[in-house]
Amino acid sequence: MEAVSHTEVVSHTASPPELLRVRDLTVEYRTDSGTAVAVEGLSFDVAEGQTLGIVGESGSGKSAASMAIMGLLPRSARVTGSIRFRGRELLSLADSELREIRGRRIAVIFQDALAALNPMMTVGAQIAEAVRVHDPSTSRASLVERATELLDVVGIPSPATRLGQYPHEFSGGMRQRVMIAMGIANEPDILIADEPTTALDVTVQAQVLDVIRRVQERTRTSVMLITHDLGVVAGLADRVMVMYAGRKVEEGPVEPVFYEPSHPYTRGLLAALPRIDRRTARLTQIPGRPPQPGERPAGCPFQPRCPHAEPAVCGDAGTVPVAVADSHSTACVRVHEIGGDR
Amino acid sequence: MSVQRAPVGPVAETASARRDLSGRRIVAKRFLRHRLAAAGTVALLALATCCFGASWIAPYPRNAQDLLTGARQPSIAHWLGTDDLGRDYLSEVLYAGQVSLSIGLCVAVLSTALGTLVGAIAGFTGGWAEEVIMRVTDLFLIVPGIAVLALALEGLGPSPVTIVLVLTGLGWTVIARVVRSQVISLREKEFVEAARVIGASGVRIITRHLLPNLVGVIAVNMSLAVAGAIILESTLSFLGFGIQPPQSSWGNLLTQAASLVGTPKAYLLYAPGAAILLTVLAVNFVGDGLRDAFDPQGRK
Amino acid sequence: MLRFVIRRLVYSVPVVAAASLILFWGVRSTFDPLAKLRQGHDAGALRREVARLGLDRPVLEQYVLWMKAFATGGWGTSTRTGGDVRAMIGSALATTVQLVFWGVLLATVLALGIGVYSAVRQYSAGDYVLTALSYLGIAMPAFWCGLILIQLLAVWPKERFGLAEPPLYFVGLHSPGRSGFDMDYLRHLALPVITLTISLIASWSRFSRASMLEALSSDYVRTARAKGVPSRQIFVRHALRNSLASFVTVVALDSAILFGGLVVTEQIYAIPGMGRLFLASMLAGDVFVLIPWMLIVALATVLFNLAADLGYALLDPRVVLR
Numbered sequence: 001m002e003a004v005s006h007t008e009v010v011s012h013t014a015s016p017p018e019l020l021r022v023r024d025l026t027v028e029y030r031t032d033s034g035t036a037v038a039v040e041g042l043s044f045d046v047a048e049g050q051t052l053g054i055v056g057e058s059g060s061g062k063s064a065a066s067m068a069i070m071g072l073l074p075r076s077a078r079v080t081g082s083i084r085f086r087g088r089e090l091l092s093l094a095d096s097e098l099r100e101i102r103g104r105r106i107a108v109i110f111q112d113a114l115a116a117l118n119p120m121m122t123v124g125a126q127i128a129e130a131v132r133v134h135d136p137s138t139s140r141a142s143l144v145e146r147a148t149e150l151l152d153v154v155g156i157p158s159p160a161t162r163l164g165q166y167p168h169e170f171s172g173g174m175r176q177r178v179m180i181a182m183g184i185a186n187e188p189d190i191l192i193a194d195e196p197t198t199a200l201d202v203t204v205q206a207q208v209l210d211v212i213r214r215v216q217e218r219t220r221t222s223v224m225l226i227t228h229d230l231g232v233v234a235g236l237a238d239r240v241m242v243m244y245a246g247r248k249v250e251e252g253p254v255e256p257v258f259y260e261p262s263h264p265y266t267r268g269l270l271a272a273l274p275r276i277d278r279r280t281a282r283l284t285q286i287p288g289r290p291p292q293p294g295e296r297p298a299g300c301p302f303q304p305r306c307p308h309a310e311p312a313v314c315g316d317a318g319t320v321p322v323a324v325a326d327s328h329s330t331a332c333v334r335v336h337e338i339g340g341d342r
Numbered sequence: 343m344s345v346q347r348a349p350v351g352p353v354a355e356t357a358s359a360r361r362d363l364s365g366r367r368i369v370a371k372r373f374l375r376h377r378l379a380a381a382g383t384v385a386l387l388a389l390a391t392c393c394f395g396a397s398w399i400a401p402y403p404r405n406a407q408d409l410l411t412g413a414r415q416p417s418i419a420h421w422l423g424t425d426d427l428g429r430d431y432l433s434e435v436l437y438a439g440q441v442s443l444s445i446g447l448c449v450a451v452l453s454t455a456l457g458t459l460v461g462a463i464a465g466f467t468g469g470w471a472e473e474v475i476m477r478v479t480d481l482f483l484i485v486p487g488i489a490v491l492a493l494a495l496e497g498l499g500p501s502p503v504t505i506v507l508v509l510t511g512l513g514w515t516v517i518a519r520v521v522r523s524q525v526i527s528l529r530e531k532e533f534v535e536a537a538r539v540i541g542a543s544g545v546r547i548i549t550r551h552l553l554p555n556l557v558g559v560i561a562v563n564m565s566l567a568v569a570g571a572i573i574l575e576s577t578l579s580f581l582g583f584g585i586q587p588p589q590s591s592w593g594n595l596l597t598q599a600a601s602l603v604g605t606p607k608a609y610l611l612y613a614p615g616a617a618i619l620l621t622v623l624a625v626n627f628v629g630d631g632l633r634d635a636f637d638p639q640g641r642k
Numbered sequence: 643m644l645r646f647v648i649r650r651l652v653y654s655v656p657v658v659a660a661a662s663l664i665l666f667w668g669v670r671s672t673f674d675p676l677a678k679l680r681q682g683h684d685a686g687a688l689r690r691e692v693a694r695l696g697l698d699r700p701v702l703e704q705y706v707l708w709m710k711a712f713a714t715g716g717w718g719t720s721t722r723t724g725g726d727v728r729a730m731i732g733s734a735l736a737t738t739v740q741l742v743f744w745g746v747l748l749a750t751v752l753a754l755g756i757g758v759y760s761a762v763r764q765y766s767a768g769d770y771v772l773t774a775l776s777y778l779g780i781a782m783p784a785f786w787c788g789l790i791l792i793q794l795l796a797v798w799p800k801e802r803f804g805l806a807e808p809p810l811y812f813v814g815l816h817s818p819g820r821s822g823f824d825m826d827y828l829r830h831l832a833l834p835v836i837t838l839t840i841s842l843i844a845s846w847s848r849f850s851r852a853s854m855l856e857a858l859s860s861d862y863v864r865t866a867r868a869k870g871v872p873s874r875q876i877f878v879r880h881a882l883r884n885s886l887a888s889f890v891t892v893v894a895l896d897s898a899i900l901f902g903g904l905v906v907t908e909q910i911y912a913i914p915g916m917g918r919l920f921l922a923s924m925l926a927g928d929v930f931v932l933i934p935w936m937l938i939v940a941l942a943t944v945l946f947n948l949a950a951d952l953g954y955a956l957l958d959p960r961v962v963l964r
Contacts, residue, residue, distance in 0.1 A: 070867075070868055072867055072868060095873075096872075099871075099872060102867065102868055102869065103870035104870060107868065108868040110861065110868075112861060115860065116861040116862055116864070117862055118865070118880055118884070119884070119958075119959070119960055120957075120958065120959060121879075121880075121883075129869065129871065129879075130869045133869060133871050133872070133875075168959075179865075182865075182869065477657075481657065481660065481661050481664070484654075484657060484661055484940040484943040485661055485665065485902070485936055485940055485943075486901075486902035486905075487903075488902075488903060488905050489902055489905070489920055489939070492905075492920075492924055493665075493668055493932075496672055497668065497671070497672035569781070576785075576786075577783060577785060580783075580785045581905060581906070581909060581921060582925070593783075596783075596786055596789075599789075600789055603789050604792070604793070604797040608793050611786075611790065611793065612790075614786075615790070618783055618786065619781050619782055619786075622780075622781035622782075622783075623777060623781040626777065626780065627777075
């Protein structure tokens with residue numbers, strides 16, 4: 001499988017100190033009809049204070065990867081590889097040790113806030129729980145104070161009265177702000193935002209993204225922004241990682257990836273975006289659809305849809321990336337052959 | 343070359359795919375994979391064969407009395423012993439099963455048919471049928487069923503036919519409610535709208551488009567109705583409103599044995615009850631299997 | 643909230659009235675209240691009774707007359723015992739309430755415990771055993787179960803260990819001449835309460851297991867895990883709390899049926915409650931007991947249904963009573 005001898009292997013030493021170091025992460029589900037691979041040989045780093053955008057269609061493995069970091073995958077999932085957080089291997093931690101990290105060092109903002117918030121608990125109680133779990137000695141008064149402050153930070157008006165209300169009494173955007181408040185309650189080192197704006201109206205999306213940006217500026221937390229929306233990444237992320245069918249296909253700083261995409265899939269995605277800065281005759285779309293987990297081809301998973309596919313070469317493609325520039329890498333083994341073809 | 347593995351099992355099930363022949367095969371496959379349901383089916387078939395084939399299978403003829411023997415504990419000659427009249431209890435239990443199983447089956451079929459019909463009409467047209475169902479179910483909700491049944495049987499007389507009619511009269515509201523709510527949600531679906539647009543008649547829409555989609559619900563309900571009817575019949579017999587001697591059902595045998603609690607003849611208590619238990623258990627397993635087979639998402 | 647209660651009660655009036663009218667008609671056309679008198683060949687007495695009870699008037703008019711008397715407390719006398727119907731039903735109700743109270747209490751606690759355990763330890767050996775037992779409990783006819791329990795817990799130990807008295811009694815709620823809450827009461831209470839709770843525990847624990855599992859697989863439980871909340875707290879504060887509202891509703895709705903539905907249990911253990919009163923009155927054609935009996939039971943059901951809705955609204959902040 002991993003026979004990529006003729007290409008150089010990118011070293012993963014990013015310049016800022018790295019906080020999270022994921023190596024060769026593989027997530028498999030055992031189902032009735034065999035093993036489904038959700039994530040395959042995924043490696044990436046998250047640096048201190050950095051925002052990493054993870055882009056992919058649904059089923060590309062981006063959410064499974066983030067849930068693997070939190071140790072929140074269902075029991076049927078088998079996780080291999082390595083996830084090091086500040087040098088600690090998360091995959092070998094016991095659940096009780098992992099609990100110390102969850103919500104305190106690494107927090108998640110989930111997609112559908114209506115379902116992700118407990119309908120029977122007041123918003124204040126849910127935020128207070130996030131704080132108290134990691135610091136049981138906190139007094140009631142300071143819990144209320146902290147929760148009020150957090151709601152204020154994420155821009156919820158009259159936070160003191162909103163504390164006593166239930167999730168269903170909030171609008172979609174306001175609920176997502178509550179999720180963010182809960183996520184940053186313990187000023188985590190990493191905030192995983194899993195499609196934080198998907199379920200929202202466009203105008204509200206912008207507001208919520210703005211809240212995330214402000215929060216990040218305030219707390220200097222690193223953010224893993226998982227989304228299928230390239231626009232969201234462009235506005236918020238420092239680096240971007242593109243995933244397809246469980247694999248990383250391209251990774252690099254936002255500008256080079258957006259302006260000089262090196263993987264045919266990334267190019268396809270960008271070509272499918274409407275642009276106002278450039279006149280395009282028509283929007284192109286990538287033919288076909290992503291393969292089901294059980295029916296992926298050997299080697300590069302994109303080759304059935306790729307205009308540059310060369311079965312003899314692509315069928316052997318592994319998960320080890322090819323460098324195209326400083327800290328910009330691609331999974332396409334034919335990147336140098338197809339280079340100028342845009 | 344792309345090495346594609348053949349997709350195993352249903353990849354993307356659509357509403358239309360689920361209705362065609364392969365969909366039916368999937369349902370059958372899922373049902374058989376449900377091991378308890380398969381075991382329940384086998385047990386039911388065995389029970390039914392033994393009871394309805396009692397003339398050939400039962401070790402002794404029906405009502406063969408032997409007053410000299412009287413009540414004897416189970417032995418090689420009489421596996422379940424004999425009762426006061428010296429009758430072989432195994433044979434009696436098998437013959438009594440004919441009545442119990444028939445009542446259960448008849449009530450299930452009749453109440454399901456009536457309930458499905460009224461429920462489908464009510465859900466499809468709304469109006470009077472809907473009012474009737476809701477009001478009647480309201481009535482049945484506030485008075486205890488056992489009292490209504492006892493009163494009705496007291497008035498009509500306890501023959502197997504009246505028992506079936508009375509149990510049906512009480513039982514149809516359950517399935518009617520279920521079918522009604524299903525039809526209401528189905529009638530908004532596109533394929534029903536489409537049928538209406540091309541001018542299909544109400545009857546045709548109900549029989550061609552709605553009922554096939556209700557098969558799962560109906561099958562599950564029917565199995566549960568069998569279980570409910572057998573238990574209710576035995577309970578009514580126990581209270582004195584059910585099958586009367588010399589006719590016998592499992593409930594009726596239990597009633598006669600009830601007075602033997604605390605005496606050496608208490609062994610007569612176990613067989614008819616165990617027969618009821620086994621039947622109801624098997625029917626419930628079949629119901630569970632049907633539910634899972636028709637509704638893979640609804641598995642809890 | 644108060645408006646909701648009042649409106650619900652007002653709405654239930656026509657349903658209860660319709661039920662009572664149908665029952666009145668059914669009972670009247672099934673039984674002849676003067677059957678005894680007719681055998682006596684005393685034409686004068688018969689005519690006097692017909693006039694006194696208004697039996698010569700149309701059924702609807704009889705119903706209205708009876709309803710008037712019922713509403714003003716004139717419940718009449720039983721043709722079976724000659725006793726005051728109100729007193730008879732009152733004492734029967736008091737007895738049944740004891741069974742319902744202890745039974746529902748026991749069943750709720752056990753069903754909730756079993757359901758939570760089975761959900762938390764899904765697919766463990768314990769879960770399988772409890773699931774199998776609940777299938778048995780649901781499939782077992784109540785009266786057979788009661789008879790077996792007598793044999794197993796009263797008769798057998800008495801004979802096996804040569805006791806003077808069985809460890810658990812199976813007739814009535816008190817030994818003759820005793821009353822109040824004592825050991826004697828508990829020894830009488832045990833078997834009927836077990837009998838009536840077996841099916842309740844079986845079906846309620848299935849329900850509680852299913853709703854716990856649903857809660858445990860929900861997104862908000864995942865959120866709680868992501869916050870670092872320990873499992874035990876997740877089970878109690880998130881999953882159990884969320885599954886409770888629907889559980890309470892089921893308990894209330896099922897309990898409502900028990901007031902008139904304990905016919906079998908009371909019959910087996912000779913407990914003079916509502917069920918036994920119904921059976922005795924039915925067999926004697928005692929209409930003057932049967933009709934108020936039905937009304938009282940229907941009223942209890944209406945009240946418990948109301949309680950179910952109120953309980954749900956109290957437990958689930960999303961529900962607003964209007």
